[in-house]
Amino acid sequence: MADGPRNILICSCDDTMPLDEQAVKRACRGARLGVAHQLCRLELESFRKSVASGEPLTVACTQEATLFSQVAEDIGPDTDIRFVNIRETAGWSSDAKAAGPKMAALIAAGAEPSAEIPYVSFESEGVILVYGRDETALEAAQLLKDQLDVTVLIKPPATIGPPRATEFPVVAGSVRSAKGYLGNFELTVDDYAQPTPSSRDALRFGPAKNGATSRCDIILDLSGGAALFSAADLRDGYLRADPTEPAAVLKAVLKARDLTGTFDKPRYIDFTADICAHSRSKIVGCNRCLDLCPTGAIAPAGDHVTIDAHICAGCGQCAAVCPTGAAAYAMPPADALMRKLRTLVTTYREAGGEQPVILLHDDAHGAPLIDALARFGGGLPANALPLAVNEVTQVGLEALAAAFAYGAVAVRFLLRAKPRHDLTGLHRTLALAEPILAGLGFGSGRVALIETDDPDMLGAQLRAIEPGIGAPRPASFMPTGGKRDVMRLALRELQRAAPTPVDVVPLPAGAPFGKIDVNVAGCTLCLACVSACPTGALGDDPEKPTLRFSEDACVQCGLCKATCPEKVITLTPQLDFRAATATARVLKQEEPFCCIRCNKPFGTKSTIERVIAKLEGKHWMFQGKAMEQAARLDMLKMCEDCRVVAATDADFDPYGAPPRPAVRTTEDYLREREERERMERGEG
Numbered sequence: 001m002a003d004g005p006r007n008i009l010i011c012s013c014d015d016t017m018p019l020d021e022q023a024v025k026r027a028c029r030g031a032r033l034g035v036a037h038q039l040c041r042l043e044l045e046s047f048r049k050s051v052a053s054g055e056p057l058t059v060a061c062t063q064e065a066t067l068f069s070q071v072a073e074d075i076g077p078d079t080d081i082r083f084v085n086i087r088e089t090a091g092w093s094s095d096a097k098a099a100g101p102k103m104a105a106l107i108a109a110g111a112e113p114s115a116e117i118p119y120v121s122f123e124s125e126g127v128i129l130v131y132g133r134d135e136t137a138l139e140a141a142q143l144l145k146d147q148l149d150v151t152v153l154i155k156p157p158a159t160i161g162p163p164r165a166t167e168f169p170v171v172a173g174s175v176r177s178a179k180g181y182l183g184n185f186e187l188t189v190d191d192y193a194q195p196t197p198s199s200r201d202a203l204r205f206g207p208a209k210n211g212a213t214s215r216c217d218i219i220l221d222l223s224g225g226a227a228l229f230s231a232a233d234l235r236d237g238y239l240r241a242d243p244t245e246p247a248a249v250l251k252a253v254l255k256a257r258d259l260t261g262t263f264d265k266p267r268y269i270d271f272t273a274d275i276c277a278h279s280r281s282k283i284v285g286c287n288r289c290l291d292l293c294p295t296g297a298i299a300p301a302g303d304h305v306t307i308d309a310h311i312c313a314g315c316g317q318c319a320a321v322c323p324t325g326a327a328a329y330a331m332p333p334a335d336a337l338m339r340k341l342r343t344l345v346t347t348y349r350e351a352g353g354e355q356p357v358i359l360l361h362d363d364a365h366g367a368p369l370i371d372a373l374a375r376f377g378g379g380l381p382a383n384a385l386p387l388a389v390n391e392v393t394q395v396g397l398e399a400l401a402a403a404f405a406y407g408a409v410a411v412r413f414l415l416r417a418k419p420r421h422d423l424t425g426l427h428r429t430l431a432l433a434e435p436i437l438a439g440l441g442f443g444s445g446r447v448a449l450i451e452t453d454d455p456d457m458l459g460a461q462l463r464a465i466e467p468g469i470g471a472p473r474p475a476s477f478m479p480t481g482g483k484r485d486v487m488r489l490a491l492r493e494l495q496r497a498a499p500t501p502v503d504v505v506p507l508p509a510g511a512p513f514g515k516i517d518v519n520v521a522g523c524t525l526c527l528a529c530v531s532a533c534p535t536g537a538l539g540d541d542p543e544k545p546t547l548r549f550s551e552d553a554c555v556q557c558g559l560c561k562a563t564c565p566e567k568v569i570t571l572t573p574q575l576d577f578r579a580a581t582a583t584a585r586v587l588k589q590e591e592p593f594c595c596i597r598c599n600k601p602f603g604t605k606s607t608i609e610r611v612i613a614k615l616e617g618k619h620w621m622f623q624g625k626a627m628e629q630a631a632r633l634d635m636l637k638m639c640e641d642c643r644v645v646a647a648t649d650a651d652f653d654p655y656g657a658p659p660r661p662a663v664r665t666t667e668d669y670l671r672e673r674e675e676r677e678r679m680e681r682g683e684g
Helices: 021-027 044-052 065-075 087-091 100-110 135-144 246-257 288-292 317-321 334-350 366-376 397-406 424-439 455-463 483-497 528-532 559-563 605-615 626-635 640-649 666-681
Strands: 007-011 032-036 057-059 081-083 119-124 127-132 149-154 170-181 184-193 212-216 218-222 238-240 261-266 269-271 298-301 304-307 327-329 357-361 384-388 410-415 447-451 504-506 514-518 546-549 569-576 585-589 592-594 601-604
Touching: 007 021, 007 044, 007 100, 021 032, 021 100, 021 334, 032 044, 044 057, 044 065, 065 081, 087 100, 087 366, 100 334, 100 384, 127 135, 127 212, 135 149, 135 218, 135 246, 149 212, 184 218, 218 246, 238 246, 269 304, 288 298, 288 304, 288 317, 288 424, 317 327, 317 424, 334 357, 334 384, 334 397, 334 483, 357 366, 366 384, 366 455, 397 410, 397 424, 397 483, 410 455, 424 447, 424 504, 447 455, 514 546, 514 585, 528 559, 559 569, 592 605, 601 605, 626 640
Parallel strands: 007 032, 007 057, 057 081, 127 149, 127 218, 149 170, 218 238, 357 384, 357 410, 410 447
Antiparallel strands: 119 261, 170 184, 184 212, 269 327, 298 304, 504 569, 514 569, 546 585, 592 601
């Protein structure tokens, strides 16, 4: 158990499900187990006694959590109480008799400590813009005018009747662009016009202008047109409804009335700008998060990106694909999620369970579907271990690697039949995990999506999972640290526990692991790539012209390739499990060229020789008498300090170039052509 021995109360829910007490005792060693049949009614006194003891308590019931919390408040308000659902997730199933190990695993995982979640605040003073095309916008404004500061923006060429009394501003205009969030919206409006007070049969407007700016706290969009924001349903403070559906409009109005005051929401992403691999020296490298963010919360900001926590909706795709760990999910952090996975899978195995399948789901869609399957169908299979996360798209490669290292044989993601938002990031994670698992002997198809709104389809797909090859030597490591660190640890443990461990697994393009290859013949050891590398995967040697490469640090951002002036670098995505303990590999090394005057190394021998070969006898500075030419060539063999001294001593004039040929003009070419034509006619 995560916090040491706890009191555990399990209930058969009026004998509607069997309880395997021995499996729970075997897996939750040291815990005091109490068994009930009507814990929330006839046996409520057992709960009171457990709370009165003051010891940490886990109650295997979520339906009556409110009742238990109220009772506990009067007895021991400071008692650590966790509530775990073992009924819909395990007991109400056609496999209920075999669900003892699963119940033990769910109880143990439920006792894992919750990570502290940071929050971001919104301030709304209730200033609302109702954007509409007809009388519906005015009707909505009438419902809101007593609670909010209302302005109505009518989209041309709408025709509406003039109000009997001006109770709130009504103006005309079309929204060109919008940005911001609850409490801080800014809109740019074209065709903006004020109403004419003398309007008689229809509201008329005065002269229009473009580029007007409007600021508000809330937007109620009843225009019936395209949404003002991408992923509009995820933008806090932006409410949108079809003006032809009165029920939808009323629902949006009721929501708008409640959006005044201070609101908190989780800060989903912890961002560390220092390790972001977006760009260096205005050369763009990694764009993974920018390509995936559905809300537009991520924007470039010099060498890194910025994430607007007020706009971020918490899908977690940026964190799942971030190669350096600069963007890390905070609800919960990657290591906390992996620790919960560890407890879930290891407890299930210790309690005698076999062939564990992890079912990752969210509360909004997955939990009701699991409940419906339990109440009206055959329930979840005994080996399907459900794990609720905030968003299934937050799960990255590190969690998948850890699940299989701990002993899982398959992982399934439960999603809507028609996802509301793009799942590109999740598909990339699966495409990355598939070759790794297959290469290590776990087989193909062990990680997949279940996209359904039908509980029976969910049950059928879980029961159709064929037995898999689990880790013959399951890992038990405790993940701690940042995302990139726990990912490396999980992958190493996965290889150690794999059925057929290999050293290198080829990966698809875009993978965050791999090596670089350098065309040594074309490399001049300028070391521009070393300066550009954001992770230190490329390094040099202060004593000798050297290019070194540490594969374990490479995230395949491509900055080295984009920066290289000779274009001799190529990326090879792969996962080399030996890289973690390997020493840096020398890609190219040369003898330094030492100054012939002070003996200080200042370049590479091949570079200096190549420059001399290109200039000797060809450039005006290095032509002329043999002794003079040799003296000037010697300057190329000197460091920057000695070169200045030598040029001064020799009275070398850097501007002493021979006169350039006169500039040829159009008249010169025309005159030459006329002379040539006369010569051809014999008129010369």
